[in-house]
Amino acid sequence: MNHTTxxxxxxxxxxxxxxxxxxxxxxYLFIKAFSHGFxxxxxxxxxxxxxxxxxxxxxxALIAVPVNTVVGIGAALMLARRKFFGSRALTLAFDIPxxxxxxxxxxxxxLAYSRIGWFGxxxxxxxxxxxxxxxxxxxxxxxxxxxxVLRSVLPVLIEVGxxxxxxxxxxxxxxxxxxxxxxxxxxxxxxxxxxxxxIARTLGEFGAVLVVSGNITGxxxxxxxYIFDAWDQNFDTIGSFAGALVLAxxxxxxxxxxxxxxxxxxxxxxxxx
Amino acid sequence: MSxxxxxxxxxxxxxxxxxxxxxxxxxxxxxxxxxxxxSGKSTLLKLIAGLESPDEGRVVIEGDDVTDVDPRYRDIxxxxxxxxxxxxxxxxxxxxxxxxxxxxxxxxIDAKVAELIELVRLDGKAKSYPAQLSGGERQRxxxxxxLAIEPRVLLLDEPFGALDALVRTELRQWVKELHRxxxxxxxxxxxxxxxxxxxxxxxxxxxxxxxxxxxxxxxLYERPATDFVHGFLGPTxxxxxxSVRPHDLELVPASEGAIEGTVQSIxxxxxxxxxxxxxxxxxxxxxxxxxNEFRNLHVEIGSLVSIRERD
Numbered sequence: 001m002n003h004t005t006x007x008x009x010x011x012x013x014x015x016x017x018x019x020x021x022x023x024x025x026x027x028y029l030f031i032k033a034f035s036h037g038f039x040x041x042x043x044x045x046x047x048x049x050x051x052x053x054x055x056x057x058x059x060x061a062l063i064a065v066p067v068n069t070v071v072g073i074g075a076a077l078m079l080a081r082r083k084f085f086g087s088r089a090l091t092l093a094f095d096i097p098x099x100x101x102x103x104x105x106x107x108x109x110x111l112a113y114s115r116i117g118w119f120g121x122x123x124x125x126x127x128x129x130x131x132x133x134x135x136x137x138x139x140x141x142x143x144x145x146x147x148x149v150l151r152s153v154l155p156v157l158i159e160v161g162x163x164x165x166x167x168x169x170x171x172x173x174x175x176x177x178x179x180x181x182x183x184x185x186x187x188x189x190x191x192x193x194x195x196x197x198x199i200a201r202t203l204g205e206f207g208a209v210l211v212v213s214g215n216i217t218g219x220x221x222x223x224x225x226y227i228f229d230a231w232d233q234n235f236d237t238i239g240s241f242a243g244a245l246v247l248a249x250x251x252x253x254x255x256x257x258x259x260x261x262x263x264x265x266x267x268x269x270x271x272x273x
Numbered sequence: 274m275s276x277x278x279x280x281x282x283x284x285x286x287x288x289x290x291x292x293x294x295x296x297x298x299x300x301x302x303x304x305x306x307x308x309x310x311x312s313g314k315s316t317l318l319k320l321i322a323g324l325e326s327p328d329e330g331r332v333v334i335e336g337d338d339v340t341d342v343d344p345r346y347r348d349i350x351x352x353x354x355x356x357x358x359x360x361x362x363x364x365x366x367x368x369x370x371x372x373x374x375x376x377x378x379x380x381x382i383d384a385k386v387a388e389l390i391e392l393v394r395l396d397g398k399a400k401s402y403p404a405q406l407s408g409g410e411r412q413r414x415x416x417x418x419x420l421a422i423e424p425r426v427l428l429l430d431e432p433f434g435a436l437d438a439l440v441r442t443e444l445r446q447w448v449k450e451l452h453r454x455x456x457x458x459x460x461x462x463x464x465x466x467x468x469x470x471x472x473x474x475x476x477x478x479x480x481x482x483x484x485x486x487x488x489x490x491x492x493l494y495e496r497p498a499t500d501f502v503h504g505f506l507g508p509t510x511x512x513x514x515x516s517v518r519p520h521d522l523e524l525v526p527a528s529e530g531a532i533e534g535t536v537q538s539i540x541x542x543x544x545x546x547x548x549x550x551x552x553x554x555x556x557x558x559x560x561x562x563x564x565n566e567f568r569n570l571h572v573e574i575g576s577l578v579s580i581r582e583r584d
Contacts, residue, residue, distance in 0.1 A: 163353045163355065163357035164357045164358075164359055164360075166324050166344075166351070166353070166357070167351065167353060167357040167359075167418075168359075168370070169324070169343075169344045169345050170322055170323075170324070170344050170345070170347070170349055170350070170351040170419075171345075171370050171371035171374055171418070171419075171422060172345045172346070172371055172374040172375060172422065173345060173370070173374045174345065177374065181359075181370075182359060185359075185361040186360065186361065
């Protein structure tokens with residue numbers, strides 16, 4: 001095999017692989033969602049239960065994404081800039097929620113916060129209900145999307161090094177200014193990448209949320225659960241396809257925005273030398 | 274005395290990186306801290322800047338004990354080995370950073386930045402980003418950024434280490450000239466003895482965390498206090514069982530009563546020629562001489578010569 005043949009056959013393998021796993025299913029989903037025309041699609045998407053599910057998913061993301069971003073950046077700064085006892089255990093703790101199956105996170109949350117769990121009974125006696133409520137959904141979602149920002153930011157922080165921050169300090173800058181004007185601009189791509197992954201995971205989480213939410217239609221149903229319900233319980237295939245398309249589109253749009261921004265930044269030559 | 278360090282000690286675990294350093298650095302001097310890598314010289318610089326805190330000892334700048342003062346209040350200009358430019362800011366914004374921190378009015382900052390850009394010869398580069406600059410330009414930008422805050426002390430960590438040979442020699446001269454203009458007390462760290470001898474008016478030789486000797490370059494070269502200083506400041510060769518400078522030896526035509534040997538190798542390095550002579554006692558000292566001296570000697574490999582110390 002000469003060089004050109006090898007190059008092209010390698011490309012063919014990659015394209016086939018991606019086609020079978022991503023292109024074909026997503027493309028088929030697109031066709032199916034519009035199989036009864038745009039109007040049928042629109043009717044499905046604007047059903048009250050679908051709207052409620054979309055709204056709940058958005059609300060959960062609006063809480064989980066900012067919180068996990070702040071926590072992730074803070075933890076990454078701590079791990080990259082200070083040596084302390086237990087730092088490895090901390091990294092491990094951040095990774096556990098994505099290393100185990102989301103179902104386990106859900107079941108563990110139920111154990112801890114249900115009325116039979118010791119913490120849950122204390123909360124219940126104070127009138128706070130975590131399970132089968134949006135609070136539980138937010139907690140489960142935050143748990144499964146915990147390490148994405150940390151994991152995207154930590155290597156960038158280590159690579160950028162401490163010198164710019166030290167330089168800012170000797171020039172008189174305090175911790176607040178140094179973070180906003182020196183550290184954050186230097187790690188911004190890591191942060192954006194981490195946030196994009198967090199958004200995708202937050203909107204898409206199914207298993208952990210299903211266990212803690214109790215799946216109450218119109219109340220504790222997030223978009224993925226609505227899609228599953230439409231598919232599994234109500235034999236509403238168009239509804240399920242339409243919901244799935246909306247969900248997929250949000251994540252794909254986020255990824256496209258990220259890569260466009262990045263390409264423009266590269267063109268301006270202000271990236272790493 | 275501008276900077277005075279007393280019993281300064283820094284340990285990393287079991288390693289003592291800076292070991293009981295006591296030294297006075299004169300006001301307005303340009304001092305080079307010279308030592309092999311791992312001798313603790315960069316750590317010493319960071320201790321003065323406050324970027325590391327000592328386990329023992331005090332740092333006093335212009336009479337103020339700053340040992341427990343945060344680096345942001347020490348008024349120190351620090352240039353990092355790899356310049357640490359703020360990559361997302363252009364040259365003008367990099368240089369003006371310290372002034373913005375100090376809440377100077379915009380017109381004052383603009384004037385000062387323009388003045389510094391001219392001083393470090395970066396005219397026309399104000400809007401360029403660090404990625405668009407050459408190594409030497411980045412270095413000069415870092416210097417301007419450090420000078421903008423009118424520091425009491427300027428600290429340079431291996432300032433020429435990452436540059437190619439030609440730019441390096443040029444920048445050395447320029448730094449020396451700059452220091453003559455602005456007279457700020459400057460300490461630079463280097464492992465290159467030529468660089469230190471050329472630029473500095475004070476030398477501080479470090480070895481294994483300790484100060485071996487401090488003083489003026491010529492004084493240290495001529496009267497080294499320890500074998501380490503002697504060996505580190507210039508080439509040495511063994512003659513009659515002692516270590517001497519190869520330029521303190523000379524070759525003469527073979528003669529009665531002098532130590533004789535055979536020419537073993539000849540290395541011609543432009544103006545300088547190095548001749549190694551094998552002696553009957555098994556040693557082989559080398560002699561450094563000028564091209565003219567070598568011509569007049571009329572020797573080749575295998576010639577019989579006499580070797581002696583110059584008067």
